[in-house]
Amino acid sequence: MRPYILAETHWKAVKETNYEVAVLPWGACEAHNYHLPYGTDIIEAVEVAAEAARLAWEQGAKVIVLPTVPFGVNTVQPDVKLDINMNPSTQLAVLRDIVAVLNRQEIYKLIVFNSHGGNDFKTMIRELGLEFPKMFLSSCTWFRAVDQKDYFEKKDDHAGEMETSVILHLRPELVKPLSEAGDGAAKKFRMKGIQEGWAWAERKWMQVTKDTGVGDPAKATAEKGKAFFEAATQKVANYFIEVAKADMNDLYV
Ligand SMILES: [Zn+2]
Numbered sequence: 510m511r512p513y514i515l516a517e518t519h520w521k522a523v524k525e526t527n528y529e530v531a532v533l534p535w536g537a538c539e540a541h542n543y544h545l546p547y548g549t550d551i552i553e554a555v556e557v558a559a560e561a562a563r564l565a566w567e568q569g570a571k572v573i574v575l576p577t578v579p580f581g582v583n584t585v586q587p588d589v590k591l592d593i594n595m596n597p598s599t600q601l602a603v604l605r606d607i608v609a610v611l612n613r614q615e616i617y618k619l620i621v622f623n624s625h626g627g628n629d630f631k632t633m634i635r636e637l638g639l640e641f642p643k644m645f646l647s648s649c650t651w652f653r654a655v656d657q658k659d660y661f662e663k664k665d666d667h668a669g670e671m672e673t674s675v676i677l678h679l680r681p682e683l684v685k686p687l688s689e690a691g692d693g694a695a696k697k698f699r700m701k702g703i704q705e706g707w708a709w710a711e712r713k714w715m716q717v718t719k720d721t722g723v724g725d726p727a728k729a730t731a732e733k734g735k736a737f738f739e740a741a742t743q744k745v746a747n748y749f750i751e752v753a754k755a756d757m758n759d760l761y762v
Contacts, residue, residue, distance in 0.1 A: 513562040513572050529571040529753035530618040531611055533604075534558040537581025537625035539592040541668035542722030544690035545676055546683045547591065549668065551579050554624035556679050557651045557742055564746035570753035573616075578603065581625040585714040589721060601633045605640070612641045618752055621648040622745075626667065645757055654744040660737045662728045669693050669724020671737065678734030687727060691720025 511517050512526070536551035546552070554577045562572045580595035587594070595603075604621070611619055621630045630648040638646055657664070657671050665671035677684050695718045702708030714721065 511559065511563065513566040514559060514574050516576050518573075523573075526573075527571060528573045528616050530573075530620060530749060531616050532558055532562060532572060532574045532620045532622050532749065533607060534574065534577040534622040535581065535600075535624065535628055535630075536577055536579055537583060537627065538579055539581070539583050539586060539625075540589050540721040541672065542690050542693055542720045542726060544685040544687060544726065545668050545673060546680075548579075549672055549676055550581065550625045551577055552680055552683075553651070553672070553675060554622060557624070557738065557745065558622045560738070560742040561651075561745035561749055564742060565749035565753065568746075568750055570750045572749050572753060575607070582627040582629070585627065585711055586721075588715050597629070597633070600628070600630070601636065604630070604633055605637060608637050608641050608644060608646065612644055617643050617757065618645040618755075619647070620749065620752060621646070623648055623650045624652070645752070645755070645760075647752060649745065649748060651741055651745050654748075655737065655740045657737070660733055660740070663725045666695070666723035667693075667718075668722035669726050670729045670733070671724070673726035673729035674731065674734030675738055676734070677729060677731040678738055681731060687729065690726050691718075691722055693718065693720065693722030693724045693726060695723040 512522060534554035536554040538547050538551065540547060541549045558574050562574045565572045580593045582597055583592045583594040586592040608619060623630065634646045634648060652671065661670040663670045673684065697704060698710065700708065703710060
């Protein structure tokens, strides 16, 4: 039994538990090179959030993980078959309904637990914060919680060494042999401002990569994935605990 997973919990237990923080995992449904499944970001969201919540629960934090939203922002990939785009405005509507429920039921803390690079909840949280002033609204992106450089040789943007290692650890039966994977080579924007990171424009994905990957998966291993998963879940668990225990009237030092 996992009392911190809402989809696996029953009404009596839910009624009797004073949850301190809700966690909403948010993935995406999209091609991940030739070797990883479309549900890669969903699997990561589900598994990392659940393990972090377990660690937090064992330390007394009353965390409840909501069901994962499976569709993310994929506006860059209209030409990739069955990449399912959920527009940011739709995400805001979904998020607003969930925040309204939590607010009504006096669960005043929510962490939007992001697992997809194209999702960005900051502006939505700003807008919903005005509408629901009692709520503490936060987002986190689990794969940025620890420095990937400490675990992997090649930088991963999408379906590269990090993601492949993590899925090799979590769901090896869903990973095609790496000999079938593309090299994840990707073009960069020509503009210096964008290369330097202070200017931004959306990439047209299929003009940038041949195999949908951005990042070379060749050096991925399940061992690297396990080490990264454990480090990330520990760090995320600590954040869940910090938020659960935070005094809403004393958030700043
Ligand atoms: Zn991914």
